[in-house]
Amino acid sequence: xxxxxxxxxxxxxxxxxxxxxxxxxxxxxxxxxxxxxxxxxxxxxxxxxxxxxxxxxxxxxxxxxxxxxxxxxxxxxxxxxxxxxxxxxxxxxxxxxxxxxxxxxxxxxxxxxxxxxxxxxxxxxxxxxxxxxxxxxxxxxxxxxxxxxxxxxxxxxxxxxxxxxxxxxxxxxxxxxxxxxxxxxxxxxxxxxxxxxxxxxxxxxxxxxxxxxxxxxxxxxxxxxxxxxxxxxxxxxxxxxxxxxxxxxxxxxxx
Amino acid sequence: xxxxxxxxxxxxxxxxxxxxxxxxxxxxxxxxxxxxxxxxxxxxxxxxxxxxxxxxxxxxxxxxxxxxxxxxxxxxxxxxxxxxxxxxxxxxxxxxxxxxxxxxxxxxxxxxxxxxxxxxxxxxxxxxxxxxxxxxxxxxxxxxxxxxxxxxxxxxxxxxxxxxxxxxxxxxxxxxxxxxxxxxxxxxxxxxxxxxxxxxxxxxxxxxxxxxxxxxxxxxxxxxxxxxxxxxxxxxxxxxxxxxxxxxxxxxxxxxxxxxxxxxxxxxxxxxxxxxxxxxxxxxxxxxxxxxxxxxxxxxxxxxxxxxxxxxxxxxxxxxxxxxxxxxxxxxxxxxxxxxxxxxxxxxxxxxxxxxxxxxxxxxxxxxxxxxxxxxxxxxxxxxxxxxxxxxxxxxxxxxxxxxxxxxxxxxxxxxxxxxxxxxxxxxxxxxxxxxxxxxxxx
Numbered sequence: 166x167x168x169x170x171x172x173x174x175x176x177x178x179x180x181x182x183x184x185x186x187x188x189x190x191x192x193x194x195x196x197x198x199x200x201x202x203x204x205x206x207x208x209x210x211x212x213x214x215x216x217x218x219x220x221x222x223x224x225x226x227x228x229x230x231x232x233x234x235x236x237x238x239x240x241x242x243x244x245x246x247x248x249x250x251x252x253x254x255x256x257x258x259x260x261x262x263x264x265x266x267x268x269x270x271x272x273x274x275x276x277x278x279x280x281x282x283x284x285x286x287x288x289x290x291x292x293x294x295x296x297x298x299x300x301x302x303x304x305x306x307x308x309x310x311x312x313x314x315x316x317x318x319x320x321x322x323x324x325x326x327x328x329x330x331x332x333x334x335x336x337x338x339x340x341x342x343x344x345x346x347x348x349x350x351x352x353x354x355x356x357x358x359x360x361x362x363x364x365x366x367x368x369x370x371x372x373x374x375x376x377x378x379x380x381x382x383x384x385x386x387x388x389x390x391x392x393x394x395x396x397x398x399x400x401x402x403x404x405x406x407x408x409x410x411x412x413x414x415x416x417x418x419x420x
Numbered sequence: 421x422x423x424x425x426x427x428x429x430x431x432x433x434x435x436x437x438x439x440x441x442x443x444x445x446x447x448x449x450x451x452x453x454x455x456x457x458x459x460x461x462x463x464x465x466x467x468x469x470x471x472x473x474x475x476x477x478x479x480x481x482x483x484x485x486x487x488x489x490x491x492x493x494x495x496x497x498x499x500x501x502x503x504x505x506x507x508x509x510x511x512x513x514x515x516x517x518x519x520x521x522x523x524x525x526x527x528x529x530x531x532x533x534x535x536x537x538x539x540x541x542x543x544x545x546x547x548x549x550x551x552x553x554x555x556x557x558x559x560x561x562x563x564x565x566x567x568x569x570x571x572x573x574x575x576x577x578x579x580x581x582x583x584x585x586x587x588x589x590x591x592x593x594x595x596x597x598x599x600x601x602x603x604x605x606x607x608x609x610x611x612x613x614x615x616x617x618x619x620x621x622x623x624x625x626x627x628x629x630x631x632x633x634x635x636x637x638x639x640x641x642x643x644x645x646x647x648x649x650x651x652x653x654x655x656x657x658x659x660x661x662x663x664x665x666x667x668x669x670x671x672x673x674x675x676x677x678x679x680x681x682x683x684x685x686x687x688x689x690x691x692x693x694x695x696x697x698x699x700x701x702x703x704x705x706x707x708x709x710x711x712x713x714x715x716x717x718x719x720x721x722x723x724x725x726x727x728x729x730x731x732x733x734x735x736x737x738x739x740x741x742x743x744x745x746x747x748x749x750x751x752x753x754x755x756x757x758x759x760x761x762x763x764x765x766x767x768x769x770x771x772x773x774x775x776x777x778x779x780x781x782x783x784x785x786x787x788x789x790x791x792x793x794x795x796x797x798x799x800x801x802x803x804x805x806x807x808x809x810x811x812x813x814x815x816x817x818x819x820x821x822x823x824x825x826x827x828x829x830x831x832x833x834x835x836x837x838x839x840x841x842x843x844x845x846x847x848x849x850x851x852x853x854x855x856x857x858x859x860x861x862x863x
Contacts, residue, residue, distance in 0.1 A: 218618065238619060251475070255665055
């Protein structure tokens with residue numbers, strides 16, 4: 166029996182009292198490549214942010230290897246959406262990758278030779294060593310995504326959360342990223358990926374989380390990624406959830 | 421990395437000391453004035469860089485006004501203009517202001533710029549009311565705006581330095597220390613606050629720290645240079661440096677250097693035109709910024725114009741070559757005169773220049789009154805025509821575009837297809853011998 170890498174108990178997340186994720190309950194065993202799939206507004210990014218402690222939970226809890234996130238940050242790597250940062254920021258590719266080591270360094274300590282070696286190795290792993298000294302604006306979308314990936318590798322985590330790493334990348338980058346995810350899995354890491362392309366789910370992942378404000382299914386692709394489950398995920402919102410959420414926002418019982 | 425910043429600053433200061441000695445001390449008030457201005461500007465630039473990068477430039481303006489009630493209350497409690505209670509008052513009110521702005525935005529759904537505008541003006545107004553009500557004579561509001569840099573030498577001295585300079589230097593050292601100690605924390609929370617927070621480096625915490633620094637810096641600078649220069653110096657040197665550098669560790673020292681330069685130039689200009697020094701320092705910073713906008717090597721308007729011009733000249737020359745090639749292809753004997761060629765690519769001085777350039781490069785020679793491709797010229801033309809026809813074929817075969825729609829796109833793209841892409845195209849099209857118009861694709 167594999168140890169559980171990531172677990173959510175009865176989690177509800179709300180923005181301004183309006184729930185966007187309802188009573189999520191799931192468990193991910195170690196060493197899986199997990200696709201998080203669902204329509205726009207299903208709460209995929211929110212699920213990741215809640216797991217990372219970036220948005221408060223209305224109820225429930227999240228555990229990473231059996232403990233609270235705060236105690237386990239060093240085990241977690243994160244790749245936010247590419248649009249979430251300012252690519253005009255005056256940093257080079259190597260600077261950004263080096264940021265992956267900041268968590269391990271702790272306050273006040275500066276990255277040294279060891280950290281630079283890690284960064285260089287990660288740059289090589291994603292195949293962008295020649296771009297190391299470029300300012301990040303000069304990169305293509307695919308290259309920027311590789312920079313983020315290299316930074317996550319530099320975090321040297323056990324559990325990775327990737328928010329749409331395949332969005333706006335070229336075919337070569339997509340297969341390179343996929344290759345890398347496989348490597349990570351083969352070294353016992355667990356990787357959760359927000360994914361949009363239903364076509365490739367079967368090829369890319371061995372576990373899937375189907376999400377639409379609530380959890381539709383979570384399990385191995387063979388048993389969970391079924392037409393029936395997909396229909397439940399994409400077959401329109403459950404209007405009753407929307408109505409209840411709206412009522413909670415307005416703090417009035419539904420009549 | 422930050423040592424570069426330190427070294428720049430120290431050498432700036434030594435240069436000033438040297439200047440003071442050279443001038444013989446006949447009237448060394450200018451030395452203290454420039455030094456005070458420079459110290460203020462550096463202190464502002466250091467925190468200003470992070471304001472600019474976090475897209476919060478106007479926070480400098482807001483905070484420097486909002487701290488007023490804090491100053492008044494501190495003054496009332498301590499009964500003096502002692503700097504320590506003033507700093508405390510500024511920090512407390514600065515943080516309160518930041519908190520109010522965020523809370524209004526987050527919970528009352530006020531747009532963030534509106535909440536900034538509401539909070540800082542209210543705080544400032546509160547400060548003005550407090551002054552009118554409780555303070556008599558000690559507080560000079562005009563002085564808050566314009567400062568009194570001219571009077572620096574007349575101020576009482578602390579450890580041998582005029583008090584305004586001493587205060588500013590203390591703040592400068594504090595800012596520098598925070599930057600050195602928390603360099604990577606400031607950097608990552610500015611670039612990617614979400615990732616920083618997941619790593620345990622609280623982006624909110626760093627935000628408040630930075631706001632406290634801005635509040636202290638602006639208070640320290642009030643007395644000497646006034647709030648207008650403070651607001652300018654928080655933003656202008658940093659924005660200038662941002663245009664000139666691709667790395668944070670370079671941007672920060674450049675912004676400090678711009679601050680120093682502005683204080684020197686501002687002083688000289690103020691003496692020359694006999695106006696207020698702080699005002700002229702602000703103008704000098706503005707001029708330096710404007711010069712950078714125009715002449716920055718990478719992102720300046722001039723270099724953009726030049727590179728655009730260079731690009732269109734290249735395109736024109738290549739069009740000209742390709743045209744000569746096509747004429748040759750149609751009719752082995754036919755040649756164009758320079759005038760005909762110029763006419764065909766649109767005329768004007770650009771076309772005149774293009775013909776001349778091609779002749780200079782030896783790609784075209786005059787054969788009697790007519791233009792004749794040389795071997796090198798024919799070779800580059802052949803590559804151009806090949807790219808053009810491969811692209812047309814690709815568009816028709818793979819994108820199903822109608823024949824009469826493919827010339828224009830191919831004409832635009834042909835200049836950007838290198839050998840590798842041409843090979844790829846060739847491998848991707850079936851009829852790699854002929855283009856859709858039935859003309860041969862050159863090997």
